Amino acid sequence: MSELRGAHAQAARMREAALADGFRSAADTDQLLAATLRDAADHARVSRRRLDAIGAEIADVVSDVRAWDTPTGSRQLQLFLAAKARAIRTVITDAMADARSRTTLLRSAGDGYGLPARERDRVNRQVLAGDIDRVRNATEAISTEDMRRYDNAMRVLDGLRVSAEAGPALLLTYDPAAFEGRGRAAIAIGDPDTADNTTVLVPGAHCSVRDGYLSQPDGLNVYREACHTDPGRSNSVIVWMGYRTPDSLFDSQVAQPDSARVGGRSLAVDVNALALTHRGPAHVTVIGHSYGSTTVADAAAAFGMRAHDVVLVGSPGTDLARSAADFHLSPAGHVYVGASSMDPITRLGGQPQIPVPTTSVTVGLGADPAADGYGATRFKAEVPGLASPMRAHSSYFRPSGEALFSIGDIASGHGDALARDHMTALHRRRLPAFDPERLRLGSGNHRH
Template identity: 30%
Template sequence: METKTLDDVNLNNLLTARFAYESLASAFAKHIEAWQTTVVDRLERSRWTGSTADQVHADLRVFAGKLKAADQELVLVGSALAEAHRSIALAQSKLIQVMDDAKAAGITVKPDGSMTWNNDRDSSGFAGPGAANKAEALSLRLRDVLSEADHADQEISRRLRHFVDNATSGTGLDNATAEADRKANQGRLDIPDAKATPEQVKAWWNGLTPGEQEQLVQNHPEEIGNRDGIPAVGRDEANRLTLKREHDRLQSEFDKLGPEPVERLMPGEVVYAESMEHMQWREKHADLEDKLKGINAIQSRLDDTVTLDHPRSYLLGFDTEGKGHAIVAINNPDTADNVVTYVPGTGARLGSIPGDINRSDDMVAAAGQADSTKTTSSITWVGYDAPQTIFPQAADDSYADGARDKLHSFETGLRATHEGLPSHNTILGHSYGSTTVGYALRDRTLPVDDVIFVGSPGVGVDNAKDLHVDPNHVYAGRGDADAIEWALPENPADYVRDGVSEWGTKITNGFGALAPYSGFHAEADNHLAFGRDPANGHFGGQEIPTDPGTEHSDYWQGSSLHAMGKIIAGK
């Protein structure tokens, strides 16, 4: 649909047509009632009996059923027309807002949607140095509005065609058909249960008009915002509502904490003992402060000015349960050519998301440098309960186990909601996040084209082929100064030959003893906490180069970032 087409829609005519049809349906219902009273009921009371009477009564009952079915179908047609008015009005109001914002910025929107502005700095009509960036942001909004209007047009047309077909074929006079149509209309806004796949959720969402989708977003933002299979634009709108609400709730709780209680010392002040009151206050204060930090960072990124070098962000998931979770995308994954999902590791939570979002920005830029002709969406996925301490939590694989189904559902949802040709999808795990990704690949498989592991303590398998991805598309890198080499096997005896460890040092259980860096092509066959080191040549994947001195958090710079950008871009 073009801008002019939507702008030219006469809502008054649409509303008049709706009311006229509803009046027609109402009149038809009154005629049915009158016919029932004046004909059927009188005939029933006539005491007419016999075979002919029995046949007439039977025929009248059949005819009455057809009339009732037709009445139900007419009511549903009126409902479809009402939804058409609501959805087109919603899209048109959004278009008017875009046009008003463009006018205020000195930008002209042409009938075909293209934008122009005065770029002459010496002219009184100069649109300003930021006009290009404003036009870019407005173009994205306009695209979404026109897509919404086009979807409304197609969905309403589909519903009306269904009723026309029923009327033409006569099936609309069948009680079973009319009842099925009534139930379908009544249950349209019922959110699919937890067993529904992302593909099923997407099919359900596609069957709704923009007006119905907006109703669900407003009334059920938590469910819509975190449901895989719902497109990014809908999830983002819902999660923005939840983000604001949770910010206000947590800020209110924070303000009510009051001043810090006095700490208590044991008699003689020799042994320190914190009072229960102070400990509870301190833990609550730290939790609220951490979550508000993450919320404020997300809100700041969502509110950022959109430029060619600083794309729009989308909030694809959010809640404050436990340590809090958030899924933030840079660029829309449903329309991007390349999509990378980044899974951070130990310490990942709502409060840690600011740095992770910066990494997503860096990956979008790196992929753009590798191929400037394609768009890339980079998603920070803090959608699981990550370990918060190096020991003992990061030595426990239960966190990775608990994330498998969630990560599989999310990645499947990305495939389901993507528009047009399939995107090139990459999944990247850092630190314990690589273990999480590895377990999901091993046990559930993921619909991805490339896999990247950096700073990994092991991914649950000893060979890349066991990840159900072509080993030529499994990449791993470990810096020569990355302390992840301290993450040793829980049972190191499994990797001892002739009574001597492969590292030539005494090994203790769990994290602790140092395994010298082997290098990708070295002969040493290092095993870490969760399997063979994927950055070792024996693993069977491909190498990601790293710069000398690369530490555990240094992969988003230099040669490793450059390599990741090429992989994400499919290069």
């Protein structure tokens, strides 16, 4: 046991050093992963031996029937079994705590720490199953934390079921207790390690694991549209619920960029990590909707997110990215923008970002990416018929719509087809303020 504890301590020091070092190379990351997995395996073996030993003790005592076939002996047996039950719970609790700490450690290095997507799915599903079983098979009072994990586990499970309607669903990230119980998860439809095209979808306000966003069909619709656009190429769409979004449009955070900047850092790590395990070339598109577009812009402008193309829909502003050039895409890459003229959220962009005196708070989310001079390619995104303002804001991923049709072209690596398909749109003018798209009725029945 002392040797094992020494090995554990050495592995912990190695992990801490690697984390402090910032993972300067893929080799650092692989070393961290190997040490953590070896440590986990050692801990699991120790736990198994402890349980086997307890089981042997119980079997030995119970086999001696004469020793407890009296009132006194029966009482002693009850005390003995109660003590062993406590010992078993201690072993199991310790094992679960160890598993959670390792999950947190690996996540702190970024989800793409060199582990293939299918292996990440296997490990995360085991943790998810444990969160569900712990409540369903509880023999004592359920803690608030366990109940919170259970509720979010069930929402993730629902998201996996919805995603599996179109293709293999992989649970790439799972932390049901993150962000004060809002949860953190990422589900891939299709395997991002082998896909020709990988798209990462980042949602906005009022989207979280807790709120059931993973069961929404947005990612499913993007995946199907990309597959229909180019049936000869494989696709993966990752629904990334990996940051603390504003709780609603009435949350004060929705007008401040702080959550977008923090989320942008995490998003950049996760997107860049896709290259670590991908086999062969891939076209990577990152889509941000609503406040998620601000997060995507910050990930590219400030944290080095590497993507071939970026799509911003329903954007309230791009914060640290003041123009398309600030995304630092490759020469062949583009920033694409979908902004319905009926969507009030998109009219928030372009307003001054105002610092609040005596605080570090900034109000306002920056430039309007649909404006003339920003440098983006705007595509048609109007809603057919009469639409309420909020319906316009939530319709970018609806099947047969202008926006989803255009997104299909971009996500499949065919953004150049927008012009050929007559799906490009004129930019907004700032002075005098005018949106040419207001003069055009939205159209439907767009299908590849």
